[in-house]
Amino acid sequence: MHDLAIKNGRVVDGTGNPWFRANIGMSEGRIAEITRFDSIRAKRIIDAKGLVVMPGVVDVHSHSDQTLLTYNRAENRVRQGITTDTVGSCGFSSYAFTKKFRGTMKGMLRFWTRQDYDVDWLTLAEWGDKLGEMGVGVNVIPLVGFGTVRRSVMGEEGEGGERNEPTDSELKAMKRLMEGAMRDGAFGITSGLEYVSQRNAYTEELIELCKVVSDRGGVYTSHIRSEDDYVVEAVKEFIKTCREAEISGCLSHHKACSSWNWGKPKETLRLLSEARANGVDVICDTYPWLYVAVRNVGLFFMKPGEPLDDAKRDELIRSFGSDRVWTKIRAEAEESYEQERSMIEETRKKLESHGTPGRIPWDPVVYFIIAHSKTRPDLEGRNFTEAARAMGIGDPWDAVRRLYLADEGSTTVALGSMSEDDLIAILRAPFTAVSTDGHAEDEPRSLHPRAYGTYPLLFERYVREMDVLGLEEAVRRVTSLPAGFLGLRDRGLLREGFWADIVVFDPSTIRNRATYAEPCLYPEGITHVLVNGEPVVKGGKYLGTLNGRVLKRTE
Numbered sequence: 001m002h003d004l005a006i007k008n009g010r011v012v013d014g015t016g017n018p019w020f021r022a023n024i025g026m027s028e029g030r031i032a033e034i035t036r037f038d039s040i041r042a043k044r045i046i047d048a049k050g051l052v053v054m055p056g057v058v059d060v061h062s063h064s065d066q067t068l069l070t071y072n073r074a075e076n077r078v079r080q081g082i083t084t085d086t087v088g089s090c091g092f093s094s095y096a097f098t099k100k101f102r103g104t105m106k107g108m109l110r111f112w113t114r115q116d117y118d119v120d121w122l123t124l125a126e127w128g129d130k131l132g133e134m135g136v137g138v139n140v141i142p143l144v145g146f147g148t149v150r151r152s153v154m155g156e157e158g159e160g161g162e163r164n165e166p167t168d169s170e171l172k173a174m175k176r177l178m179e180g181a182m183r184d185g186a187f188g189i190t191s192g193l194e195y196v197s198q199r200n201a202y203t204e205e206l207i208e209l210c211k212v213v214s215d216r217g218g219v220y221t222s223h224i225r226s227e228d229d230y231v232v233e234a235v236k237e238f239i240k241t242c243r244e245a246e247i248s249g250c251l252s253h254h255k256a257c258s259s260w261n262w263g264k265p266k267e268t269l270r271l272l273s274e275a276r277a278n279g280v281d282v283i284c285d286t287y288p289w290l291y292v293a294v295r296n297v298g299l300f301f302m303k304p305g306e307p308l309d310d311a312k313r314d315e316l317i318r319s320f321g322s323d324r325v326w327t328k329i330r331a332e333a334e335e336s337y338e339q340e341r342s343m344i345e346e347t348r349k350k351l352e353s354h355g356t357p358g359r360i361p362w363d364p365v366v367y368f369i370i371a372h373s374k375t376r377p378d379l380e381g382r383n384f385t386e387a388a389r390a391m392g393i394g395d396p397w398d399a400v401r402r403l404y405l406a407d408e409g410s411t412t413v414a415l416g417s418m419s420e421d422d423l424i425a426i427l428r429a430p431f432t433a434v435s436t437d438g439h440a441e442d443e444p445r446s447l448h449p450r451a452y453g454t455y456p457l458l459f460e461r462y463v464r465e466m467d468v469l470g471l472e473e474a475v476r477r478v479t480s481l482p483a484g485f486l487g488l489r490d491r492g493l494l495r496e497g498f499w500a501d502i503v504v505f506d507p508s509t510i511r512n513r514a515t516y517a518e519p520c521l522y523p524e525g526i527t528h529v530l531v532n533g534e535p536v537v538k539g540g541k542y543l544g545t546l547n548g549r550v551l552k553r554t555e
Helices: 099-113 124-134 146-154 168-183 203-214 231-245 265-277 297-301 310-321 323-353 384-391 396-406 420-428 450-465 471-478 480-486
Strands: 002-011 020-027 030-035 042-047 052-055 057-059 082-087 139-142 188-192 219-223 248-251 282-286 294-296 369-372 412-414 432-434 502-505 526-531 534-538
Touching (some): 002 502, 057 471, 057 480, 099 146, 146 188, 188 203, 203 231, 219 231, 231 248, 231 282, 282 480, 297 310, 297 323, 297 396, 310 396
Parallel strands (some): 002 052, 057 082, 248 282
Antiparallel strands (some): 002 020, 526 534
């Protein structure tokens, strides 16, 4: 007799093959039997008649390592069907750093959770043990951040991290950190080449570290050097890195930002297809949203890394309301942008002279898009230059001020926008997985709805409503495709002997409820979620079960 069985479901096994009706029996956390006979016996039964039974979602790109020590239940993850979270993305991992980096790591974690940590760990093994002792709601796949490693060895920008080339001793130190993390069970390396201090590194430095990972069977995921004006050049750099390091790579959250770059994914997808045809093992992932990360407007008038709490928001509102103080704040913001623009242009020229692509500066009144305004919803989807015209104001900065005051400090902007035609083209590429680029939380904190509704939105809009992907193919994109890329040998498919990470949902009613106005709403239509054979969601109710594990790569 099995511990648990799911009966009468339409089984979509993750391969992309057509669904079939079957019963699934589970024992000791694994799938013990898949049968078409009704005679299956178990201590507990889930009746899935009329429902789809699929493998648990493997999110290939998340930032949950930055929040799991606070929000270890990961409710927003499991309630949208995620059973395995890949963490450490965009070059930012919360482990594998030097002692002198502890203070910086403490600040980074405070920014994401608004809590102070006693950062008493350095290595992946120590971080993993700490999380394991607490218990965790999802399985965790750790990747190591190039940015964390580089910054902890070379220093922050202005303290060494601004240099384009490490010394021999620094490169050796970075390699030792990477080797240590791989011994601890890391699945690979990640980069975020638009961010400090990774943006200063030549391609060769990244290739050298990727070789360390490749030699141990790991993978590479990359937030590439540019996702807008230089996106084609950045994709070429990604392919070159994978080819020369002989490493399997996933291009993270693939997109082309800003209307003047829409259409470029036609070429980037061609490049990825051509690379695959030539034996370079590359895929990509994307999320089914048309805005990039969402931020409160107030953050652009604060110091980098400073959290925006209620007291700070009230202070900003008072400051915006004073003509004298506003003039000073605006001048500082413009000066800060000008300094950033100058630095980016200088760095881009230096990188390009070495054969490494660069990026453009993001003019805040042109590049950023209004994602939500409670008083002027008609301005959503516009930048502040366009909003100023609609408001009858000549100065875009004055539009920022007036909107923020009218919204009582709740105005949010997206750091770029995409075309749905491009998104559909990327989704239809057979090597595209779907990710959230989100993080774990148990209370409303996110400003972007992708943290709560990515996979329900995929099945609601791009499967049921628009038929961009068939049901079985969509399931493959979120289960066996990312699992296979990461090297998971016993997850991502419904197979006897595999771990019982399973999602049960109604394909006719599954629905995302999270919006840019209300980003922290849980989805509908997902009735059951099992992690390692134990229900975390049962009958649509969240149970809070901590049955996840910190996984280790096996060679």
